Amino acid sequence: MLEIKSITVQYGPVIAVKEISMDIRQKGITVLLGANGAGKTSTLMAIAGLNDLSHGSIFFEGKRIDRLPAYERVRKGIVLCPESRLVFQKMTVMENLKAGAYTRKGGISGEFDLVFSIFPKLKDRAKQLAGTLSGGERQMLAIARALMSKPKLLMLDEPSMGLAPNLVVEMMAAIKQINETGVTVLLVEQNAFSALKIADYAYVLQTGKVVLEGSAEDLLQDKTIVEQYLGG
Ligand SMILES: Nc1ncnc2c1ncn2[C@@H]1O[C@H](COP(=O)(O)OP(=O)(O)OP(=O)(O)O)[C@@H](O)[C@H]1O
Ligand SMILES: [Mg+2]
Structure with a gap:
């Protein structure tokens, strides 16, 4: 590929x-x-x-x-989820996810279902400002946002960095x-x-x-x- x-x-x-x-x-x-x-x-x-x-x-x-x-x-x-866990801090989890779908045409409800099934924690925090998430949650959001663009190739740069062993x-x-x-x-x-x-x-x-x-x-x-x- x-x-x-x-x-x-x-x-x-x-x-x-x-x-x-x-x-x-x-x-x-x-x-x-x-x-x-x-x-x-x-x-x-x-x-x-x-x-x-x-x-x-x-x-x-x-x-x-x-x-x-x-x-x-x-x-x-081809989508890269960088090391820095950059999320839009002043935007909610939901708004961050929508921003990830900016290249998409058509409906994105299927992608929401997918990211929430993989990261159920994000669903609970959908209305929370991204800047107030824990480091691990922010990492999940960064990956979830990348997924919203429906990548064929997802590149993840050290997604487990700084996570506790059970979270890894x-x-x-x-x-x-x-x-x-x-x-x-x-x-x-x-x-x-x-x-x-x-x-x-x-x-x-x-x-x-x-x-x-x-x-x-x-x-x-x-x-x-x-x-x-x-x-x-
Ligand atoms: N913008 C830059 N300017 C100059 N040198 C750089 C730059 N970015 C990286 N380097 C150098 O290139 C080499 C490779 O860096 P890179 O960030 O790709 O390593 P890495 O394997 O991702 O390391 P880490 O595990 O610490 O993230 C290093 O020696 C680094 O100092
Ligand atoms: Mg590196």
Whole structure:
């Protein structure tokens, strides 16, 4: 569905991502793992059109997209839910969700049903101002808002960051549920174990390069890999 061919991302002289290639399979969950500064966010931003490539190309559903502006990639169904959990603080939960559907034509009631079934907490808080939500609820809202645009490919940048362990489990279950509705997921995580449990395939980044890739199952079973790359 998404083919990343030897892409390089630079910030001036700093090479954040060096000639990496990935193949994101349709309807799967692919996880991108790696330590701080490995280049995970830079990769997602390049796919979303928020970072330029200095080398390589990106294909989505067979068509080259790496020169399209970010908004046109959104229209094609490529949506990024960034690390920062940005929500419109002065707007209610409901208004935030409606804002997420701005690219949509036609009815969005089906999407409301879907996001409220995945994140029932948001339904209880529909009229609450987003700025008064807890960090975890804000993360749910950011993802729910991304879902309102009916993405084909949903990219999530560290959705479990800062969540208590039981909420990490809930968040992974929610991502699995989203995936089961037919949305392809590209997940960036530092919580390697929780992410691998729901993922089909994984790539491990180290200082801007793919140092390892394989099925999530294989990676979880290989003790030396777990110790070496995934922090024991
Ligand atoms: N706007 C920028 N200007 C200069 N350097 C940057 C910029 N953004 C990122 N970098 C550098 O690029 C490298 C990769 O950063 P990136 O944010 O992609 O890593 P990451 O894997 O997402 O890390 P983290 O787990 O901490 O979020 C880092 O060395 C970082 O300092
Ligand atoms: Mg990051």
